Amino acid sequence: MSTGVYTKFLANLTRIFAADLHAFPACIAVALSGGADSMALLNMLVRLKEEKLQNLHIHAITVNHNVRPESAEEAQEVGEVVSKLPVEHHILDINQKIGPKQMEKNARELRYKLLLGACEKVGAGDIFMGHHRSDQLETFLLRMLNNSTLFGLRSMKPVSNYPIVSPNLDLKVVRPMLNIDKSEILSYCKSAGLKWFEDRTNFIPGLTKRNYFRSLLKDDKNKLPPALQKSKILDSLAKVESFNKIVDLRMNNIRKRLQEEGADVIDPKTMSLKLFFPADMIGPLNYVALDRYLFLDMYQVSASANYFHEFTKVDDKYSTFIPKVTGRKDKSSLIEDIWNGKKPSRFTLLKCQFDVKRSDDGIEMEISRANEDPRRGFHVLPFDIKSGEPTQWLFFDERLFLKFSCIDPNMSGRYRLEIFKDKVHLDILKKSFARYSGFKKLLNKYHVPVLIRSGESGDSDKIVGFPTLWKYADDVKPGSIVCEMKMKRALL
Secondary structure, three states, X not given: OOOHHHHHHHHHHHHHXXXXXXXXXXXXXXXXXXXXXXXXXXXXXXXXXXXXXXXXXXXXXXXXXXXXOOHHHHHHHHHXXXXXXXXXXXXXXXXXXXXXXXXXXXXXXXXXXXXXXXXXXXXOOEEEOOOOHHHHHHHHHHHHHOOOEOOHHHOOOOEEEOOOOOOOOOOEEEOOOOXXXXXXHHHHHHHHOOOOOOOHHHHOOOOOHHHHHHHHHHOHHHHOOHHHOHHHHHHHHHHHHHHHHHHHHHHHHHHHHHHHOOOEEEEOOOOEEEEEEEHHHOOOOOHHHHHHHHHHXXXXXXXXXXXXXXXXXXXXXXXXXXXXXXXXXXXXXXHHHXXXXXXXXXXXEOOEEEEEEEEOOEEEEEEEEOOOOOOOOOOOEEEEEEOOEOOOOEEEOOOEEEEEXXXXXXXXXXXXXXXXXXXXXXXXXHHHOOOOOOOHHHHHHHOOEEEEEXXXXXXXXXXXXXXXXXXXXXXXXXXOXXXXXXXXXXXX
């Protein structure tokens, strides 16, 4: 059996989980498509279990996209192969029809939702994926095509946050084969006598952009200009990685100092963030690191649904690889503009309101939920509360997970979460709270979530409380309704 790939695999794991793998999780999931990459990955993880980590629990998860007629049968055949291994196999079906337009994007989103649910169910905090060096090249070209920043062009990392937030699990994606070529993986599979299944849709160039680049990279010398051949792309990736490592180091130093000085504080009641960047930290060498730190930190208070693709709103001056035609000539760095007085003391960005004070000492910021575009309105989330039956986790306003329960049958009913607005809620606020003036300013300034019970049989709607403030209406008995809350985690 070929040992070169397995040796690289083990070396990669020691870089991720420490030399003796003492940080390796006890329970993991593997995204198992049945292709050569994922079958090789599973085989090596089983070898690792047998040789070093006998108590490791491995859950292999196969998602049947139902795009091809033979996909269900293939998923079962994958299961037959896995049944001979010390692995638990799960087959998940996508029953929603996936059209040819945006095939890759839609299939990926549905697949990732199912994978997250499976990981939550089995308690796996890490999901292993078989992406390799060729996938990196394809991703780099795709992101180049989309004018990605130098952070996006970094492509995939050995360990990254799962792209869907969850209140139950801080799920990580582990990719231990990113420095291994596809040809090496195929040789490993053949040497090990592994069976794998080819998805013919992966080789139709016109189906997805990734497929198109995959077809080009197979014969790159004849089809691609010299600047986009494999060796040049790998060189560009190395330079991008070098840039990112420098920024990561600076961000780590920023984080340590701010934590030591208590200058990065989140208030869970108002879901607002307070930051102070000292003057000696601000300057040309640190602008992009400060911009990136701010972007990753303020994610937890932003209501933007498209947040991961909006970094250029914070920095398109120091982070861009290819000049992007945006209709305006000037590129900008948010921290640089604040420091140089080019930003007002109050402004909105990424659905966040910034209140900024600039002085010789540094930049002080309070960041909270911005007012919503009146044409769209704030998020409204209806749901039911039943006595003795906790609700599912509810994700509200792209910021907050909430779970409600009640023991009083009289509290059962139809509810909804909204963002408090004077024009809409003031009259019913007065009916629910005799002393509301003491906290009313908070409601308007921070756009606090309000829990409303919908009127029934001619009754009016009623404000039950403000969960994040731990304030409930005068006639709501203590403990009669309970709310658990979790904010999104910062991306740092």
